Each structure stands twice: as C-alpha cells, then as structure tokens.
Amino acid sequence: MGWLRAWVVRIGAALAATAVAGCGGAPEGVVPRAGAPEADAQPETTVRTGAVSIALAGDVMLGRLVNDLIYEAGPAYVWGEMLESLRAYDLFLVNLEFALTSHTEPWHDGAFKAFYFRADPSAVESLQEAGVDFASLANNHALDFQVAGMLETLRVLEGAGIAHAGAGENAAAARVPAVLRAKGLRVGVVSWADYPVEWAAGEDSPGINFTPVSVEAEDFAAVERAIRAAREQADFVVFSIHWGPNWRVRPPEGFRRFARAVIDAGVDVFWGHSAHIVQGVEFYSGRPILYDTGDFVDDYAVDPEKRNDLSALCGEMGTEVVEGEAGVLLRPAGR
Numbered sequence: 470m471g472w473l474r475a476w477v478v479r480i481g482a483a484l485a486a487t488a489v490a491g492c493g494g495a496p497e498g499v500v501p502r503a504g505a506p507e508a509d510a511q512p513e514t515t516v517r518t519g520a521v522s523i524a525l526a527g528d529v530m531l532g533r534l535v536n537d538l539i540y541e542a543g544p545a546y547v548w549g550e551m552l553e554s555l556r557a558y559d560l561f562l563v564n565l566e567f568a569l570t571s572h573t574e575p576w577h578d579g580a581f582k583a584f585y586f587r588a589d590p591s592a593v594e595s596l597q598e599a600g601v602d603f604a605s606l607a608n609n610h611a612l613d614f615q616v617a618g619m620l621e622t623l624r625v626l627e628g629a630g631i632a633h634a635g636a637g638e639n640a641a642a643a644r645v646p647a648v649l650r651a652k653g654l655r656v657g658v659v660s661w662a663d664y665p666v667e668w669a670a671g672e673d674s675p676g677i678n679f680t681p682v683s684v685e686a687e688d689f690a691a692v693e694r695a696i697r698a699a700r701e702q703a704d705f706v707v708f709s710i711h712w713g714p715n716w717r718v719r720p721p722e723g724f725r726r727f728a729r730a731v732i733d734a735g736v737d738v739f740w741g742h743s744a745h746i747v748q749g750v751e752f753y754s755g756r757p758i759l760y761d762t763g764d765f766v767d768d769y770a771v772d773p774e775k776r777n778d779l780s781a782l783c784g785e786m787g788t789e790v791v792e793g794e795a796g797v798l799l800r801p802a803g804r
C-alpha cells in the first residue's frame with residue numbers, strides 16, 4: 470500500500486479546563502496568539518489539557534483504478550493498514566482531488582484537460598470508513614465533471630455528514646468556513662486554490678474559492694476577511710490551499726511570504742497541497758506551515774526521482790488555550 474501517507478497533527482485542547490493561578494507563561498514551544506495576556510500580568514490563565522488530534526492528508530483521489538478497487542474490495546480497503554489509526558483521530562481532513570458524481574460529461578473550454586477524476590457517489594462510503602470529517606474542494610478537479618458534478622459532490626458529502634469548504638453556488642458560498650467540533654474545540658477550516666482561475670466562483674456563478682498567491686492589499690484583503698470570519702466562529706483555524714504546480718520540490722519565496730502573511734492574519738495551521746510531493750515545514754510565529762502535504766490515496770504513476778509515493782511526514786502538536794486564544798506546540802513524531 471505504497472500510496473498511503475499521512476500528515477498527522479495532534480492538537481491538545483479543551484478536554485478539561487483548569488484554572489492555573491500565577492502561570493509563569495506558556496510552556497516551551499507554545500506561542501499564545503496576539504491578544505493573550507502577558508505572562509508577567511499573572512492573570513488567571515486557563516490552560517486546557519487533553520488532546521484533540523487532527524490528521525491532515527494531502528490529495529485523496531478515489532477515481533479511476535481506486536474506484537475499481539472500491540468495487541472489488543470494499544470501501545475500507547483503500548486505506549490499507551492505516552485505517553485503524555485514521556479512525557482514531559478526532560478529526561481527519563483531506564483534499565478531495567476528484568468529483569463524487571454520476572455526471573460523466575467532462576469540463577472543457579474547447580480544449581480538454583489532461584486528467585479528469587471522478588468516483589461514483591457510493592465511494593463516499595470510503596471517506597466514511599476512515600472517519601473523514603472534512604473535504605477541501607478548492608482545487609483543480611472539483612469541476613472536472615462540470616458545475617453539475619461539483620454540486621452533486623456537495624450534496625453527496627452533506628448526505629454523508631462530511632463538512633466541506635472551497636466550492637459552492639457562488640463566491641460567498643465557496644468562501645464559507647467549515648466549523649468542525651471535537652471535544653469542545655471548534656476548528657474552522659477555510660479552503661482556497663490558486664488555479665484554475667477559470668473555475669473561480671463569481672458573485673452569481675458557481676465555482677471554487679480562488680485567490681492568487683499574492684500579499685498585495687487588493688488581492689489579500691479577501692483572504693484576510695475569510696480568516697477573520699473563521700476566527701469569529703472557531704477557536705482554532707486551519708487554512709487549506711491547493712497551490713503551485715505539480716512536482717515542485719520546494720516553495721518559492723513568494724509562496725513563503727504568502728504563507729507567513731496568512732499566519733499573521735490569524736491562522737493556526739497552514740495546510741498546503743497540490744505538488745504531489747511533500748515540501749518543507751516551517752514554524753513561523755509558533756505556527757506550522759505545511760507547504761505541501763503531498764498525496765495520500767491515488768493511482769498515480771510513481772516518479773522514481775521525485776518519489777511521490779514517499780510523502781509521509783507526521784507531527785504531533787499540542788495546544789494550550791490561554792484566555793480563549795490557542796497556541797500550538799509541535800513535538801517531533803515519527804510514524
């Protein structure tokens with residue numbers, strides 16, 4: 470099962486709220502969000518213990534040969550030996566790199582795309598088997614089978630109780646954050662893509678939540694607004710983006726600037742995907758930037774040098790919530 474890899478994020482959170490008087494500041498590695506009390510102010514600081522664990526996977530593509538495998542071996546089979554550990558996470562988030570639809574007419578603008586990914590709606594059972602809680606839809610395959618295929622994907626996910634973000638009937642709908650709940654922690658997820666621009670949802674037209682990778686004020690304002698909206702509804706915010714070309718090994722400087730600006734705007738975990746290759750991880754202001762989480766389930770050919778089948782990287786995180794503001798702690802973890 471060489472196609473199975475996982476990003477694993479463990480987030481400690483709101484199991485038991487304990488008042489800690491005279492707390493001398495955050496534990497090593499924990500950086501409270503701006504607005505949290507100064508350590509020397511000695512406020513009654515709320516430290517929440519326990520753990521909410523979140524697994525972040527990159528691309529999950531259940532079409533083509535994988536869909537055939539689901540028919541043959543059942544919906545759980547595609548997760549292989551990781552199934553039990555995936556089920557154990559409080560939250561499991563994936564990038565849905567295909568349409569869950571019975572529509573078979575591919576999208577094209579005169580020219581056809583190189584790849585179209587579609588699985589039968591019944592393949593949603595595979596997502597349920599692994600306990601997928603959230604599907605990121607802002608990507609370059611959500612509209613592979615036209616708007617009808619995308620809208621059916623939304624209905625299928627909703628029918629299965631799987632939250633989603635990043636695509637919708639119009640730009641406002643595509644931008645709405647998902648809010649997941651686990652052990653009292655509200656986790657907001659926003660989903661963006663930097664291509665294809667021709668699929669960008671409009672004021673009155675369906676599509677994906679598009680943004681250029683730009684920190685220029687006129688481009689970045691919408692990103693900031695969406696993050697703010699997510700923060701108003703959630704204790705912890707994950708920023709998903711499908712960005713950059715396939716097979717790129719490391720993020721260019723402009724991507725790094727963008728990711729840091731996203732953290733500055735109030736995000737706790739930056740979750741990139743699209744390259745099919747795991748790129749670097751950076752900690753910025755105490756927050757992890759996962760530049761590209763690679764592939765997770767697919768039937769893609771393996772590049773012998775780029776090794777898109779070796780995208781396993783895991784982290785273990787703890788979170789301390791100080792006066793309602795979450796800090797993030799990463800402990801190295803192997804898997």
Ligand SMILES: [Zn+2]
Binds near residue numbers: 566608609610711743
């Ligand atoms: Zn993609």
